Amino acid sequence: MFRTIFQRTTPVIRSQASRWSLKQIAPSPRRHYTSGKPAGSPSIPAMLAVASMGFAAYYTLVKSREGQPLPRRQQSNQPESSKAPQTQVSTENELPVPAFTTDQVTVVFVLGGPGAGKGTQCDRLKKDYDFVHLSAGDLLREEQNREGSKYGELIKHYIKEGLIVPMEVTIALLEQAMRESMEKDNKHRFLIDGFPRKMDQALKFEEAVVPSKMVLYFECPEQVMLERLLKRGESSGRSDDNIDSIKKRFRVFKETSFPVIEAFEKENKVKTVSCVKPVDEVYQEVRVVFDKMFEK
Ligand SMILES: Nc1ncnc2c1ncn2[C@@H]1O[C@H](COP(=O)(O)OP(=O)(O)OP(=O)(O)O)[C@@H](O)[C@H]1O
Numbered sequence: 001m002f003r004t005i006f007q008r009t010t011p012v013i014r015s016q017a018s019r020w021s022l023k024q025i026a027p028s029p030r031r032h033y034t035s036g037k038p039a040g041s042p043s044i045p046a047m048l049a050v051a052s053m054g055f056a057a058y059y060t061l062v063k064s065r066e067g068q069p070l071p072r073r074q075q076s077n078q079p080e081s082s083k084a085p086q087t088q089v090s091t092e093n094e095l096p097v098p099a100f101t102t103d104q105v106t107v108v109f110v111l112g113g114p115g116a117g118k119g120t121q122c123d124r125l126k127k128d129y130d131f132v133h134l135s136a137g138d139l140l141r142e143e144q145n146r147e148g149s150k151y152g153e154l155i156k157h158y159i160k161e162g163l164i165v166p167m168e169v170t171i172a173l174l175e176q177a178m179r180e181s182m183e184k185d186n187k188h189r190f191l192i193d194g195f196p197r198k199m200d201q202a203l204k205f206e207e208a209v210v211p212s213k214m215v216l217y218f219e220c221p222e223q224v225m226l227e228r229l230l231k232r233g234e235s236s237g238r239s240d241d242n243i244d245s246i247k248k249r250f251r252v253f254k255e256t257s258f259p260v261i262e263a264f265e266k267e268n269k270v271k272t273v274s275c276v277k278p279v280d281e282v283y284q285e286v287r288v289v290f291d292k293m294f295e296k
């Protein structure tokens, strides 16, 4: 796991999560950042506000799990469909335990630069291989637009500036969406699209939610992605499909997100597929990877 590569962060004593929602998160402080700041340079008060909101979010998550049974860490050969939630006895001195085991759920991280075609390929994969497609960006946009969200303004700013939203918010949304799919639809396989984008997110997700099984990386030259995004921007209505935001997103991908893929590569978890060819041809290559790894 990432622990071999990254320094462990402060351990969190965990127990099996109950359903929870961002609505439960304590009220956030006033918006402190200013739209006049140069891109990528939030003010110190803004950063403090974000840090405290992140802490509040994560604290709520941890509190919501207190007193509930922990999942097991052990693996089994049971098929995913027959995996019932498990209980485990734990002591306070144990290492943090993820919310789910790799027996209970299968997670594939789908990574690649902005506009590479991750969402397009996930749409196909989910039908053919019975995965749930969770786009971190879509979940954030949904939360941004949710009436009463304490995070709406913050998310809006980060997305427009191509910056990475504090991980506590994104991880909470992902875990909540996974839990809903498991409980409502009995789904256990997840394509997590566009996440993790930062080392700390990768470490925290694997430690707190579940270790990933595989990383599907879509390789694509910047020029191709630029053309795709500008074209998509003609109709997407996305605040970040414009040349200024795209440049910022490319920079963040290169400097912050690509190292995550390199780190997963050291664990031999990455399958790379070029996304340059037409959609159908790219998908044929993706299928080769999935046919080897997963039953349909
Ligand atoms: N192989 C392809 N050839 C040509 N166009 C493509 C291909 N794959 C995707 N596209 C188009 O490129 C645009 C970006 O694709 P998509 O939204 O799937 O990318 P993404 O990686 O999910 O982007 P983002 O990270 O911004 O969410 C879309 O308009 C899509 O229709």
Ligand SMILES: O=c1ccn([C@@H]2O[C@H](COP(=O)(O)O)[C@@H](O)[C@H]2O)c(=O)[nH]1
Binding pocket: 114, 115, 135, 136, 137, 138, 140, 158, 159, 160, 161, 162, 163, 164, 165, 166, 170, 193, 194, 195, 196, 197, 240, 249
């Ligand atoms: O884990 C994540 C994923 C996304 N974001 C923010 O959302 C936008 C758009 O993401 P797409 O994957 O292109 O839909 C991204 O630029 C980030 O600002 C995030 O913060 N964390």
